[in-house]
Amino acid sequence: MKRLIKKVAVLGSGVMGSRIACHFANIGVEVLLLDIAPKDLTPDEQAKGLALDNPKVKNRIVNAALESAIKSNPSPVYTKAVVSRITTGNFDDNMKDIAGCDWTIEVVVENLDIKKKVYDQVEKFRKPGTLITSNTSGIPIHLMAEGRSDDFKANFCGTHFFNPPRYLRLLEIIPTPHTSAEVVDFVMHYGDKFLGKTTVLCKDTPAFIANRVGVYSIMALLHLVEKMDLTVEEVDKFTGPVLGRPKSATFRTSDVVGLDTMINVANGLYNNLPNDKAHDLFVLPEYVKKMAENKWLGDKTKQGFYKKVKNADGSSEILALDLKTLEYKPQIKVKSATLDATKPVENLRERMKVYAKGTDKAGEFFRTSFYGLFEYVSDRIPEISDELYRIDDALRAGFGWELGPFEVWDALGIKYTVAKMKEKGNEAAAWVHEMLDAGNETFYKVENGLKLYYDIPTKSYKAIPGTQSFIVLDNIRANKTIWKNSGTTITDLGDGILNLEFHTKMNTIGAEVLQGINKAIDLAEKDYRGLVIGNDGANFSAGANVGMIFMMAVEQEWDEVNMAVKMFQNTSMRIRYSSIPVVVAPHNLTLGGGCEFCLHADHVQLNAETYMGLVEFGVGLIPGGGGTKEFTLRTSDEFKEGQIEQNILKDRFLTIGMAKVSTSAAEAYDLGYLLKDKYSISMNRSRLIADAKEKAIELADAGYTQPAHRKDIKVLGKAGLGMVYIGANSMYSGHYISEHDKKISEKLGYVMCGGDLSSPTLVTEQYLLDLEREAFLSLCGERKTLERIQSIITKGKPLRN
Numbered sequence: 049m050k051r052l053i054k055k056v057a058v059l060g061s062g063v064m065g066s067r068i069a070c071h072f073a074n075i076g077v078e079v080l081l082l083d084i085a086p087k088d089l090t091p092d093e094q095a096k097g098l099a100l101d102n103p104k105v106k107n108r109i110v111n112a113a114l115e116s117a118i119k120s121n122p123s124p125v126y127t128k129a130v131v132s133r134i135t136t137g138n139f140d141d142n143m144k145d146i147a148g149c150d151w152t153i154e155v156v157v158e159n160l161d162i163k164k165k166v167y168d169q170v171e172k173f174r175k176p177g178t179l180i181t182s183n184t185s186g187i188p189i190h191l192m193a194e195g196r197s198d199d200f201k202a203n204f205c206g207t208h209f210f211n212p213p214r215y216l217r218l219l220e221i222i223p224t225p226h227t228s229a230e231v232v233d234f235v236m237h238y239g240d241k242f243l244g245k246t247t248v249l250c251k252d253t254p255a256f257i258a259n260r261v262g263v264y265s266i267m268a269l270l271h272l273v274e275k276m277d278l279t280v281e282e283v284d285k286f287t288g289p290v291l292g293r294p295k296s297a298t299f300r301t302s303d304v305v306g307l308d309t310m311i312n313v314a315n316g317l318y319n320n321l322p323n324d325k326a327h328d329l330f331v332l333p334e335y336v337k338k339m340a341e342n343k344w345l346g347d348k349t350k351q352g353f354y355k356k357v358k359n360a361d362g363s364s365e366i367l368a369l370d371l372k373t374l375e376y377k378p379q380i381k382v383k384s385a386t387l388d389a390t391k392p393v394e395n396l397r398e399r400m401k402v403y404a405k406g407t408d409k410a411g412e413f414f415r416t417s418f419y420g421l422f423e424y425v426s427d428r429i430p431e432i433s434d435e436l437y438r439i440d441d442a443l444r445a446g447f448g449w450e451l452g453p454f455e456v457w458d459a460l461g462i463k464y465t466v467a468k469m470k471e472k473g474n475e476a477a478a479w480v481h482e483m484l485d486a487g488n489e490t491f492y493k494v495e496n497g498l499k500l501y502y503d504i505p506t507k508s509y510k511a512i513p514g515t516q517s518f519i520v521l522d523n524i525r526a527n528k529t530i531w532k533n534s535g536t537t538i539t540d541l542g543d544g545i546l547n548l549e550f551h552t553k554m555n556t557i558g559a560e561v562l563q564g565i566n567k568a569i570d571l572a573e574k575d576y577r578g579l580v581i582g583n584d585g586a587n588f589s590a591g592a593n594v595g596m597i598f599m600m601a602v603e604q605e606w607d608e609v610n611m612a613v614k615m616f617q618n619t620s621m622r623i624r625y626s627s628i629p630v631v632v633a634p635h636n637l638t639l640g641g642g643c644e645f646c647l648h649a650d651h652v653q654l655n656a657e658t659y660m661g662l663v664e665f666g667v668g669l670i671p672g673g674g675g676t677k678e679f680t681l682r683t684s685d686e687f688k689e690g691q692i693e694q695n696i697l698k699d700r701f702l703t704i705g706m707a708k709v710s711t712s713a714a715e716a717y718d719l720g721y722l723l724k725d726k727y728s729i730s731m732n733r734s735r736l737i738a739d740a741k742e743k744a745i746e747l748a749d750a751g752y753t754q755p756a757h758r759k760d761i762k763v764l765g766k767a768g769l770g771m772v773y774i775g776a777n778s779m780y781s782g783h784y785i786s787e788h789d790k791k792i793s794e795k796l797g798y799v800m801c802g803g804d805l806s807s808p809t810l811v812t813e814q815y816l817l818d819l820e821r822e823a824f825l826s827l828c829g830e831r832k833t834l835e836r837i838q839s840i841i842t843k844g845k846p847l848r849n
Contacts, residue, residue, distance in 0.1 A: 051179070051234055053077060053242075057149040059139075059166060061113035064183055064211055065155035070117060070124035071213045073133040074656070074714075075242055075731060080145055083110040085138040110136045124214050126656065126712035143169045151179040153207065158186050167192070171200060179231065181207040185259065186316050189252045190224045201226035207235060208256060210446045211305075215657070217733075218446035219245035220256045240514065244656055244731030246445035253432050254320040255313055257439055258446035260432055261425055261453070263313045267329045268420050269298060273371060274333060276413060280353050280368045285382040286413050290403065292396045292450025299353035303346035307353075311340055326424055335371045344369075351376070386410040396450055397459035404460050418456060419474040422465065425453045426477035429504060436491055437501040437512050454491045463489055479504050497524040519737040521549055521584045531571065536564025544577030545744045547737065555585050557641040557673075558593035559612070562619045565645075572628045578744035578752075579626075580653075581645060582633030582737050588658070591640025592616070594667060598837045601828045609828055613672050613821050616641065620674035621813070624648040627754040629747035633740035635733050639663050639709070643721060644673040650747060652727040653740035660716040661709030667840055668788060668833030670796045671704060672824035677816040679704060680800045682720060684762040693764060693808075694771050701772065701800055705793055759812045763802025772797025788832040795823040 054077065058069040061083040069081040085106040089098065098105050117124050118131060125131060137145065146152050152174060156166055163182065170180060176199045182192055189206040196204065206222030219239040223232050232249070239247040250256040255263065273283060280299050288297035302310055311332060318330035332340075339345070339352070346352030355367045355376045367376035386406025393399040403414045425439055433439055440452025457465060463484055466476050483502060491502050493509060499520065500509040524539055531538040535552040548568040550561050565581065572579040582588070600609045623630045623645060632646045635655035643660050646652045654660075662671045662679070670676050683700045687693050702708075703719050710716035713729045730739045776793040779785045785793070798804070799819045802811050827833050 053150045055149045057146040057152040060155035061110040066113045066117035067124040067213045073130040074126045079134045106138045126714035155183045180204045189222045193224045202228045217246045220250045222250045248442045258442035262447045294448045303352035307345045384410040400459045419469045423474040494523045535560030547580045549583035554590040556593045569626045577748040578629045580740040587637035588634035589642025616673040620648045629752045631740045631744045641673045644675040647678040654713045655733045658713045660721045663707040665707040667836040676820045765805030768801035
């Protein structure tokens, strides 16, 4: 059966329902969002003389929920325009409209009786053969299918999105014994390719996979806090980025999600898992019970494990909860020799080894928590999953762990760790011992660029299903590297396509990266068909290495600064004017120089979550790697007869002048960072490099020809400069910008207007590059600029508005 998802119905507009609706709208699907009709009028509705059957009243709940979602931060939509794809309605009047939908997703309250009543209505109107799924996280999926028609059962399964659906990559798929294999395959593939999710096939067990293991881990930690006399600050320091996990770590994450959410899942696991070896760990510690009684549930109640207060001087301070006295106190800086030892270790797997051997409280915490986790996850096979990789996938995608539990175990060494676990009273499952006895000493290994997992039933290694269509640079680097330096690696992706990746800190761009790009183009032009510039780092690039510029400027080595900027410009132009197609594949932060490389690419294959911007204004500079030139060129291309050219110039000027950063790939187009027909979006970041490679092949197959340098760029000269200078002066006079900001604005305007030419003139790219470089160098010598750069370096923050 060929399925096309053109329209989706979402039943229930609460926090999850409204945001699931938004995410389907993000990918271009029409959405029908329904909820119950109110049973009572509000005082405002009564004052207006409205009746319960008035459409405004009947859709009040769903409309308010959608409006609240759209206003929330972070936003559930890529751009405000996608909201037009969502139509709202109510169960009474609009349930019949699901007949025109290809997929109906139920997201009503976690009550089986209510869900069954909703399904009674769905059965009346749903078109046979269409998908029907539930987003439940607590009710067994098979119970919801009881009493339904054969067609309903065959097309029904659980699709458990994690909140927020746009940002968390996990989508758990839970079939019942009646779900057709075709439906399971379709939803797994659709979630991966179109929704951008890591789709994990789960068994119909309590809390499925991610929450079962994730909440076990949290509950075990909550009890360990008492056992080891740990503070809130210590736990969040021990369980944050040092473990490859979010900065919010454990307790800050709990405050954001809501303590009540964790409590509900823990209580559900305690009640539904009487035979679980860890059953007692799902009992809430007394301090958690007290917090719940006090309504200290986190951000939603303004206090949880942390509390933000105003001091007498008006400044804000975040206090931490003392778990013994339940009083809030100033946070204490956590000191640990083990954590200090991990700091210089960039490779997370190697860092885990250092952490595990620590002799202080942090090291003891690591061993106690992870040895218990290893025992627990090995015991969960085959209960919650037949395959170990699904557990790792679920924890990485649902909880933001960089490494899943079996991956951490691999990093520490399985045989060594099993022996250490025994010493602490933790026993690995029998299948782990059998695996080791058979001479298999890792859960994963890489062969021919593919990651294989240990398959327990067959006692052999198998490729992880679906990953054959991914290109993971970590997996091919060992055998496919053809050149590297200290900051880049060039690998052969096959089919005549090379890849250039950065691996500097935050993938910042310095001399080694520029050298790597030029070398990659040299190699590709000589013996290959195309080049991809992409990496598997946390961010594509945080921009140029401002520390390098700072040091040269402080020493007043202006020839060196000039040469460095010229090399940057030449590299951007090399990307544009090479004889082979160059595809840039950005994701997450793509700032400053990283953005400039995208501006010059033949095609940009970007992940949906790409935050792109020219942000140099933030440190008192203008884009100096060809970005100002390129925006001037694009402004010229937008000039049309009959339009006021100064208005177009103003819009593009403000994009740079306000250091605008896109909140999504779609918004990057709206801001002018992407050109129509010269970009494509990969929803799933895991597919990004493979998609970029395919685009490079497509361009090469189409008979790629080297473009000619532009000599027809229209600049406005004094006619544009007048507008820029008047605007900057009025902003300065109104105290909206500083004197230094006024100077930067005038420098930017000078370049984008082509200098003080007496009339509009056609100029070359090189003419604009020379103006850009001259302006950049002059700003480098400003004291205010150097102060801003020093502040960025000191705080270790990316160059971002």
